[in-house]
Amino acid sequence: MSVTELSKLRDQVAIVGVGTTRQGTIPGKDGNEIAVDAFKLALDDAGLEKDDIDGLLTCRSFGDLGVDTQIAPLIGLNPLYSATLDYGTCNFSLHFAAMLIASGFAHTVACMYGTNQRSNRNFFAGTSAADYALAHGLFNIAGPASMALRRHMHEHGTTEEQMSAIALTERAHARLNPIAVMRDELTKDDYLNSRYIVEPLHLFDMCLITDGGACVILTSAERARDMKQPPVYIMGMAENTSLRNFQNDDQLMRPFIQTVRDQVYPAAGVGREDVDVLFIQDPTSVWVLQMLEWYGFCEVGEGGSFIQDGRIGLGGELPLNTNGGQLSESYMWGWLHIPEAVRQLRGQAGPRQVEGAEIAQYCSTMAFSKAASTIMRRD
Structure with a gap:
């Protein structure tokens, strides 16, 4: 879809409800039941x-x-x-829902x-869909991520000490988040002394594995004006797919x-300099x-130097993953970043x-x- 066509969707759809369950270990429920719990929370919201x-x-989900x-x-x-x-x-x-609403296929959509x-x-070592990667020994995300980081270190001089800033920042944010799984203090020494998962990736460079649920409800901008919560409008969205990426010379990049x-x-009609709070899906810190x-x-x-001196922390130039991210809040395949973004734009993120x-x-x-990005604004 061209930028001209994408821009026609600007501010036409809004997020009006979010729900997140507790995270960590939820015994006695399967993934479907947990998703339904998140749906109920989003409905109430x-x-x-x-x-x-x-x-x-x-x-x-798995299974x-x-x-x-x-x-x-x-x-029901x-x-x-x-x-x-x-x-x-x-x-x-989120993008699928926005297109459904904009095209009239539905007026209020729940994503969960x-x-x-x-x-x-x-078991996380992959399925038949990953056979090509498995043939090369890439049994999980740590393998290709470690190669990407090693390449970055080789080409740009990035260090493990610099990389610690991502894990430490996300942990500091998670300590302010009541549903975060990892809320103990994390120091640079803790990071550097932690075991390698696949060198140079340390333990704290890797995402958590957790139970949990999330739901996001969207509707048209017109309907959103009468809802319980202040609407959060989708300003812009974009996606791209490269199904042959493993055949690209630059696949790691x-x-x-x-x-x-x-x-x-x-x-979205804005620039990156207009972004007040940024969320990046983070199965590893390398992403x-x-x-x-x-x-x-x-x-x-310049990423290694950019993330230093509190730039990506609360109060910094570009606050990042204020929920604690997948490294410290919960894994959830990146589903918790949108609810946190919505709460930030509503002014409901607490500390x-x-x-x-x-x-x-x-x-x-x-x-x-596959890649995707969404830019949202408050009412």
Whole structure:
């Protein structure tokens, strides 16, 4: 879709409800039941009844759960439109919902995800869809991420000491978040002395594995004006897919993200300098480093120095992942970043609140083949 077409969606759709369950270990419930719990919380947040929802987008979770035909009966919902996405991060579901609303297929859409991957002890070494990567020994995200970081270190002189700033910043934010799993203090010595997962990635460079659920409810801008909560408008969104990325010479650098970067800001009618609070999907700290560079918040190769001296912390120039991110709040495939962005723009983030936050951006990738970004604004 061209930037001209994307810009027609600006401010046409708003987020009116968010719900997040407790995170960590939730015994006795499967992912579908946890997703339903998140849905109920989002309904209450929006001041809606379940019959107000005529669109349902679910996200498949581990163990073949998360399918719309499983979840809708649990809710007692018979929507006009429903679908299940096989990839996460919330951005893709959010964009799908916005297009459904803008095109008239539905007027109020719930997007949800739930997982019991920790208590169920799911196997994370990949499925048949990952056979190509498995053949090269890339059994999970730590392998390619470690190679990407090593390459960054080789080409740009990035150090482990510099990388510690990401984990330490996210932990500091998580300590202010009541649903965060990791709330103990983390020091630079703790980080540097922690074991390697795949060198040079330390333990605290890696995301958590957790149970949890999240739900986001969207509707048209016109309907949103009469809702319980102040609306958060979707200013701009962009996606790109590179299904042959493993055949690219530069696959570790994921060049397909450049297309998203070049579309999302013109679509929203703002620049990166207008972003007050930034969210980056962070299965590893390397993703944060790279996307700060790829989206132009700093020059390529300067990410290591850019994240120093509190720049990405609360009170800094570019507050990042104020919820604690996937490194310290919870994993959840990136689904918790949008609810946190919404709370920031409503002014409801409590001690994590970024003063005067008006515009938030969320940047995400799905493995090495999909990228998406959403820019939102407060009412």
